[in-house]
Amino acid sequence: MIERYSRKEIKKIWEDKNKYSIWLDIELAASEAMEKLKIIPKGVSKKIRSKAKLDVKRILQIEEKVKHDVIAFLTSITEKVGKEARYLHKGMTSSDVLDTCFNIQLKQSGNIILKDIDQLLVSIKRQALKHKYTLCIGRSHGIHAEPTTFGLKMLTFYQEFLRNKKRLKNSIYEISTCAISGAVGTFANVDPKVESYVAKKLKLNVEPISTQVIPRDRHAQFFSTLGIIASSIERLATEIRHLQRTEVLEVEEFFGKKQKGSSAMPHKKNPILSENLTGLARLIRSSVIPSLENVALWHERDISHSAVERNIGPDSTIALDFALARLNNVVKNLNIYPKKMLKNMNITNGIFFSQRVLLELTNSGFSREEAYRIVQKNAMNAWRENTSFFDKIVLDKKIIGKIPVNKLKKLFNFSYHTKKINIIFRRSLKKE
Numbered sequence: 062m063i064e065r066y067s068r069k070e071i072k073k074i075w076e077d078k079n080k081y082s083i084w085l086d087i088e089l090a091a092s093e094a095m096e097k098l099k100i101i102p103k104g105v106s107k108k109i110r111s112k113a114k115l116d117v118k119r120i121l122q123i124e125e126k127v128k129h130d131v132i133a134f135l136t137s138i139t140e141k142v143g144k145e146a147r148y149l150h151k152g153m154t155s156s157d158v159l160d161t162c163f164n165i166q167l168k169q170s171g172n173i174i175l176k177d178i179d180q181l182l183v184s185i186k187r188q189a190l191k192h193k194y195t196l197c198i199g200r201s202h203g204i205h206a207e208p209t210t211f212g213l214k215m216l217t218f219y220q221e222f223l224r225n226k227k228r229l230k231n232s233i234y235e236i237s238t239c240a241i242s243g244a245v246g247t248f249a250n251v252d253p254k255v256e257s258y259v260a261k262k263l264k265l266n267v268e269p270i271s272t273q274v275i276p277r278d279r280h281a282q283f284f285s286t287l288g289i290i291a292s293s294i295e296r297l298a299t300e301i302r303h304l305q306r307t308e309v310l311e312v313e314e315f316f317g318k319k320q321k322g323s324s325a326m327p328h329k330k331n332p333i334l335s336e337n338l339t340g341l342a343r344l345i346r347s348s349v350i351p352s353l354e355n356v357a358l359w360h361e362r363d364i365s366h367s368a369v370e371r372n373i374g375p376d377s378t379i380a381l382d383f384a385l386a387r388l389n390n391v392v393k394n395l396n397i398y399p400k401k402m403l404k405n406m407n408i409t410n411g412i413f414f415s416q417r418v419l420l421e422l423t424n425s426g427f428s429r430e431e432a433y434r435i436v437q438k439n440a441m442n443a444w445r446e447n448t449s450f451f452d453k454i455v456l457d458k459k460i461i462g463k464i465p466v467n468k469l470k471k472l473f474n475f476s477y478h479t480k481k482i483n484i485i486f487r488r489s490l491k492k493e
Contacts (some may be wrong), residue, residue, distance in 0.1 A: 066341065071382040074169045077117045083162045084134055085113060087259060088149045089253075091157075092240055094258035101148040109149065110200035112142045113172035115458040150252030152290040156362060157241045163370060164236050167264065168285055168469035170378035171233040177385035178290075180493045182219060184392040187489075189215035193486060194479055195313060197237040200415065203303075207413050207480040208406060211311075216489055225290045232278050232286040235279050239263060241269035245361040257291045273362040280370070284352035287377050294384050298338040299457040301391065304330045305332045312454065317392035334391050341384045348373035412440040418454060418473040435459055 071078055092106040100460050116137055124133035131150075139146035150158075193212035198205045241256035242248050248256075260267045268275050304312040314332050316322070322329030351373060355366035407412070422432035437456055443450040452475055455458050460469070 064461075067379050068382055070388060071170055071173045071379050072375075074166050074173075074266055075379065076122075076202040076300075078115065080162060080166070081115050081117060081120060081134060083157050083165050084131075084345060085138070086113065086263065087158050087161050088138075089113075090259040090262040091153060092148055092151075093257050093262070094255040095148070095151060097258070098252055098254060100252065101151060103149045105145050108140070108145045108197045109142050110273075114137050114141045116141070129155075133157055133318075147373065151243060151254075152191070152243050152252075154244045154273060156274050157243070159367075159476045160271075161239045161241070161259070161265070163374065164238055164265065164275065164279075166374060167236045167280070167378070168265075169231055170374075170382070171229060171236070171283070174287075174290075174378065174382055174385065175226065175229055175233070176482075177382055178229065178388070181385055181389040182222055182226070182391065184389050185215055185222065187218045188212070188267075188392060188397075189219055189260065189486075190394065192397065192399075195397070195399045195402065196406065196475055196479070197399075201455060205406075205409050208475055210479060210482060211399075211402065213482060213485065214300070216291070221293050221296070222290075223288075225293055228286045228289060232283045234266075237265050237281045238268040238275055238279065240268040240275050240435045242268075243269045243272070245273045246271040247304075261336055272360075274358065274366075275359065279354070279387055281352045281356050281431055284373060284377060287381050288346040288349040290381060291342040291384065294388050295339050295342035297388065298342070298393075301335045302332045302339070305335075309401075309405065311398055313396040313398070314391055315396060334387055338384055338388055338391075341380050345377050345380050347469040348377040363439070409450075410443050411473060412444055412447060414450065414473050415440045417477065418460070418469070421464055421472060422460065427463070482485070 089106050089110055092101060092109065095102050096106055120130075120137045123136050124130050127133055127136070135146070135150055138149065160197070184320060184471065189212045191212070192215065193210060195211040196208055197211050199207055199209035224477070233398045239256060240246070240258035241259050242253075243251040247344075257267055259265075265482050301312060301314065303309065305314065313330065314334055316330045322331050351369045355369055358366060419429075419432050419436045422435065423429050427435070436454075439453040439460075440450055442448075443453045451469070455466055455469060
């Protein structure tokens with residue numbers, strides 16, 4: 062991932078230094094286990110730990126010659142450690158190191174992303190509670206439907222990211238496995254107790270059966286979860302983009318005093334952060350299909366997944382970390398305009414009360430079909446003529462013949478649409 066969309070903490074996880082450090086931890090933990098099992102001489106792992114120095118540049122130099130990253134790593138360690146290094150990697154295969162390390166990196170990244178979600182949840186909840194009863198028009202198909210509240214809008218996103226948090230926790234658990242099973246996963250040359258020791262030492266779970274690689278359905282679940290989270294980011298970003306349109310302008314991204322919106326048009330204030338989040342969501346989701354295709358490897362192992370994972374591992378996690386942090390900043394600093402929300406609601410002259418009139422007519426004895434025809438006719442006329450919907454229906458003899466004017470007035474009440482808001486909030490927040 063390019064620097065523009067990278068944050069320091071998660072970026073470090075995918076740097077060579079951290080990767081080789083994890084490789085060394087795996088090798089040392091395996092050697093400690095072998096010592097305990099009296100497979101290698103006592104004290105070897107301590108000597109290796111004291112002498113081993115990671116030299117990223119040297120490892121890469123050796124790899125240029127041998128064309129094998131794990132061999133290059135082991136050769137570099139041997140140069141520093143000396144004869145004790147011959148006990149490293151005993152009975153192991155490259156995938157034991159590579160797959161266990163990759164899972165650790167995904168776990169480390171996932172835990173950072175969990176923190177990002179927690180911070181975002183705080184910001185969304187704050188806006189939801191603040192605007193619990195801030196009226197705005199609800200839209201279906203982009204068209205004015207019936208009144209809702211901005212707080213309720215935000216509460217839907219709050220619940221969605223709670224689900225995302227749960228999904229990610231589960232995916233981190235699924236990916237947190239360790240395999241030290243040797244060639245084709247039979248443990249022919251390495252004791253299963255070594256695997257158990259390494260797993261415990263590195264706070265992982267033992268992979269029940271590995272074929273020489275850890276099964277890639279685990280990774281597919283992890284990257285699919287990242288894709289779902291990205292889609293949730295895009296849904297909120299898209300809502301902000303729509304609500305910031307000039308003719309809507311119910312919310313607006315924060316715009317700094319020295320910020321510029323356009324190189325050509327000085328009046329512009331664009332929703333650039335939300336648009337950027339939409340683009341990043343597309344990038345993150347692009348990792349999902351390759352991760353699914355990685356599941357079907359040949360026999361006990363091939364490396365068709367390797368190049369894919371070297372790219373999607375860092376790129377998707379770094380991009381998602383950045384996107385969540387950016388979204389949190391947008392939500393926290395969002396400019397919200399309740400007066401404009403009310404103004405936008407009133408541009409249709411009250412036709413969104415049509416369902417209330419429809420229901421009252423059916424209660425008064427009309428068939429649903431007849432009541433719908435009468436209400437629709439008056440609503441369409443009011444909209445076309447830009448006149449009051451209430452004024453239209455009080456002139457309709459069929460309606461007035463069944464419902465008195467004073468009763469009709471009571472139907473045009475905003476509080477009718479917010480009377481259950483508190484119930485929704487209580488049930489949405491009670492299980493946090």
